[in-house]
Amino acid sequence: MKRSLTLAMLLALSLAPAARAANEADYKAAYAAAETASKEAAGMRNQWTVTVSALAAAKKAGDGGDFDRAIAAAKEAEALAKASTFQATSEKEAWKAMEIR
Amino acid sequence: MASSIRVRATSNGDITEVQTLIQHPMDTGLVKDAKGELIPAHYIQELKFECNGKDVFVANWGTAVSKDPYVKFSFKGAKKGDDLKISWTDNKGGSDTITAKIA
Amino acid sequence: MKARIALLLGSLGAALVAFAFASPRVVAADKVDPVTDAKAFQNFFFQKFPDVKHEDFVNGPYSMNEDMKRQWREKEEFPPYEFALDAGKEMFATPFKNGKTYADCFPNGGIGIRQTYPYFDEKEGKVVTLELALNRCREANGEAPYSYVKDEMASLTAYMAFTSRGKPMDIRIPDDPRALEAFENGKRYFYTRRGQLNFSCASCHVQSPGQRIRAEILAPALGILNAMPIYRSEWSGMGTTSRRFVTCNSQTRAVPLEPQAEEYRDVEYFLSYVANGLPISGPGARP
Amino acid sequence: MTTTGSYPTRRLIIQGAATVALLGLGNLPFAAIPALAAANDKYPEEAFKLKNEADAIKALYGRTAEPSDKVKLDAPEIAENGGVVPISVTTTLDKVTSISFFVAENPNALAASYKIPDGTLPGIANRLKMAKTSNVTAIVEADGKLYSATKEVKVTVGGCGG
Numbered sequence: 001m002k003r004s005l006t007l008a009m010l011l012a013l014s015l016a017p018a019a020r021a022a023n024e025a026d027y028k029a030a031y032a033a034a035e036t037a038s039k040e041a042a043g044m045r046n047q048w049t050v051t052v053s054a055l056a057a058a059k060k061a062g063d064g065g066d067f068d069r070a071i072a073a074a075k076e077a078e079a080l081a082k083a084s085t086f087q088a089t090s091e092k093e094a095w096k097a098m099e100i101r
Numbered sequence: 102m103a104s105s106i107r108v109r110a111t112s113n114g115d116i117t118e119v120q121t122l123i124q125h126p127m128d129t130g131l132v133k134d135a136k137g138e139l140i141p142a143h144y145i146q147e148l149k150f151e152c153n154g155k156d157v158f159v160a161n162w163g164t165a166v167s168k169d170p171y172v173k174f175s176f177k178g179a180k181k182g183d184d185l186k187i188s189w190t191d192n193k194g195g196s197d198t199i200t201a202k203i204a
Numbered sequence: 205m206k207a208r209i210a211l212l213l214g215s216l217g218a219a220l221v222a223f224a225f226a227s228p229r230v231v232a233a234d235k236v237d238p239v240t241d242a243k244a245f246q247n248f249f250f251q252k253f254p255d256v257k258h259e260d261f262v263n264g265p266y267s268m269n270e271d272m273k274r275q276w277r278e279k280e281e282f283p284p285y286e287f288a289l290d291a292g293k294e295m296f297a298t299p300f301k302n303g304k305t306y307a308d309c310f311p312n313g314g315i316g317i318r319q320t321y322p323y324f325d326e327k328e329g330k331v332v333t334l335e336l337a338l339n340r341c342r343e344a345n346g347e348a349p350y351s352y353v354k355d356e357m358a359s360l361t362a363y364m365a366f367t368s369r370g371k372p373m374d375i376r377i378p379d380d381p382r383a384l385e386a387f388e389n390g391k392r393y394f395y396t397r398r399g400q401l402n403f404s405c406a407s408c409h410v411q412s413p414g415q416r417i418r419a420e421i422l423a424p425a426l427g428i429l430n431a432m433p434i435y436r437s438e439w440s441g442m443g444t445t446s447r448r449f450v451t452c453n454s455q456t457r458a459v460p461l462e463p464q465a466e467e468y469r470d471v472e473y474f475l476s477y478v479a480n481g482l483p484i485s486g487p488g489a490r491p
Numbered sequence: 492m493t494t495t496g497s498y499p500t501r502r503l504i505i506q507g508a509a510t511v512a513l514l515g516l517g518n519l520p521f522a523a524i525p526a527l528a529a530a531n532d533k534y535p536e537e538a539f540k541l542k543n544e545a546d547a548i549k550a551l552y553g554r555t556a557e558p559s560d561k562v563k564l565d566a567p568e569i570a571e572n573g574g575v576v577p578i579s580v581t582t583t584l585d586k587v588t589s590i591s592f593f594v595a596e597n598p599n600a601l602a603a604s605y606k607i608p609d610g611t612l613p614g615i616a617n618r619l620k621m622a623k624t625s626n627v628t629a630i631v632e633a634d635g636k637l638y639s640a641t642k643e644v645k646v647t648v649g650g651c652g653g
Contacts (some may be wrong), residue, residue, distance in 0.1 A: 045467070047459040048400045080400070087397060095395035098406045100241075100248045103294075107286055116612065122282045129620070131598060146534050157611050163539040165594055165602035167575045167618040168440045171282050176611040265571075275567050278577040278616070401652050408651070419569060420649030437572035438649060455650050491571035491649055 027067040030074035031058055037081035046088035051080040110185050110203045117203050118175045119150065119158070123189060129164035143193055145170065151186040152179045152203075179203055236384040238377050238477055241391065245478040249426040253414070262430035262485040264423030268414035272421050276489065285362055285435035285487040288442045292363030295356065300345040306360070309341030318361075318368035319484050322473050323376065324383040331386050331469040334361055335444055352463035353450065358433045358442030365433065365486030373430060373484060375477040390474030393467045394425075399456030405471070420491050427479045429472060431488025438491060445472055535604060544593045544600035548630060548637070551591060551604060556630050556637030559584070564629045564640035570621060573646040579616035580640070584633035587613035591632075596625030621646045 038055055041047045058073035105124040110117055123145065130142025148160040148170075157176040179185070181203055188198035249261060253268075260267040266276040296314065299305045307313035321334040332340075338360055339349035350356040377383050397404045408417065409425035416422075432445045443451075446463035449471070453460040461467055538550040548556060562582045570576040580590060590613065591604040602619045613631065621627070621644060628641045 159606040173616040419647040437575040
């Protein structure tokens with residue numbers, strides 16, 4: 001019985017934050033994370049156009065107060081930026097496979 | 102400014118072959134510019150070729166003719182050195198004309 | 205049973221030998237060797253498309269498809285780059301405010317020299333493209349530089365390319381480690397995947413030239429810059445090599461670099477060098 | 492018309508008016524064709540405005556065309572670019588007075604119309620714009636009759652994404 005109780009509590013806790021509307025602080029945090037990731041990608045000169053547009057969408061939604069959408073867009077921008085940095089690092093060696101010898 | 106009309110008229114025997122390339126935007130009026138506004142229709146409607154005092158070719162064009170339009174045709178009855186007068190007018194009243202010598 | 209084991213051992217041995225034979229080749233490749241790279245690059249295309257005449261590769265997609273070639277021939281009767289060519293010729297002859305002209309900035313008055321660009325400038329230790337040299341000439345004579353991407357720059361380079369038509373590409377790599385590094389940097393950029401679509405230049409222009417990407421036929425990488433600058437129907441206007449790199453990047457959803465970024469100049473150096481011997485065919489008309 | 496006395500004059504005038512009216516009426520069909528042909532001299536504003544190909548042909552020539560293998564239409568199978576599609580036509584028909592090009596799926600079907608005066612060869616090459624994959628039709632007016640040839644040209648965008 002005790003175990004299922006703790007389980008239920010855990011579940012309730014994890015649900016709780018989603019229940020109350022995302023507020024500005026969450027948006028700021030998500031946007032900052034996305035921005036650093038995209039700066040890193042730009043630093044490696046391997047930024048993707050979709051990262052830039054997702055970041056812009058996040059900012060627009062954030063400024064408009066629609067924090068749910070802003071956070072989703074910021075998260076997407078962060079994921080895309082991370083994918084592009086992964087691409088840049090893995091390609092450092094991977095390009096040789098395609099080289100005509 | 103150089104004329105908007107480039108022409109190559111070469112005659113062999115009695116047949117003169119004429120090729121023309123005209124510098125003109127030929128806007129259809131259906132395209133939006135960067136700011137999202139419609140670019141107004143601006144296209145050549147009539148292109149006329151005259152030689153030895155008579156029309157040898159008249160083109161009536163709509164908005165489906167390519168930008169910097171090109172047309173090629175041939176006609177009889179002219180010889181090297183004759184003058185070929187080419188003139189066009191567009192839907193905004195713009196026009197240009199040149200006279201070229203048949204090579 | 206014994207036979208099978210022998211067979212197994214034999215094939216293993218063969219594989220080992222092959223690997224041994226290949227591996228020094230791989231090791232050797234790490235030392236930058238442009239001559240061998242160029243030979244391998246050209247042979248790859250000559251073998252992949254045996255019935256394409258060598259000098260025809262510079263005609264890009266039109267060397268790959270008959271129906272496209274016919275449309276090209278028809279366009280070339282009176283090509284759409286005619287106006288840019290005339291404008292370039294006129295600009296080339298018009299003196300700057302200080303009385304000098306472009307001819308004073310270039311060897312042989314700028315006529316018939318396009319095939320030697322880009323070259324490696326040993327003083328500066330970097331690749332100098334024709335477009336960079338033209339803007340440098342303007343700035344040296346107190347004139348404002350032109351956009352690297354189209355209009356005036358395209359007209360000027362169109363005229364200079366026209367005066368070199370038919371001359372074989374003649375790019376030199378001086379015996380200078382920085383030049384070899386620039387060549388290698390260009391090669392690396394050419395083969396590196398980028399953008400959300402995860403394409404490298406080679407994904408399209410080495411692995412699938414002659415095939416369609418929607419309506420367009422992909423051009424082979426060999427001689428792909430010999431026709432620059434090009435009038436593209438897609439742009440319904442002229443475009444320089446820089447414009448082509450920028451648009452190719454954005455198509456794979458990679459954010460383009462500045463028009464004369466080091467990577468672009470180096471990849472132009474690499475692609476021009478491996479096309480040595482193939483004729484200049486600029487200015488070109490493309491879909 | 493000499494007048495013979497007042498009474499007959501009125502009849503004559505009426506008769507005259509009638510004949511003029513008849514002539515006028517009678518002329519209409521005849522006038523229609525020369526008028527249309529005359530219209531050819533004037534820019535065929537109407538025909539260029541019509542969306543549908545059949546209407547445009549009617550507006551321009553006043554009748555329909557029949558396919559003929561004497562009209563040879565040359566157009567690419569797949570256009571390299573919808574903005575610049577090289578299309579040309581030649582014909583062995585004689586007494587050709589007009590040639591026109593139609594792109595059925597364009598916003599306006601009639602693309603270009605050419606007048607072929609006496610002494611000019613019935614062959615034209617030009618570059619047209621096509622909105623999308625469509626039938627391209629060339630119409631040749633020879634000795635008062637219309638002949639046509641049609642070919643499908645595929646058009647799509649190029650490039651991989653962006």
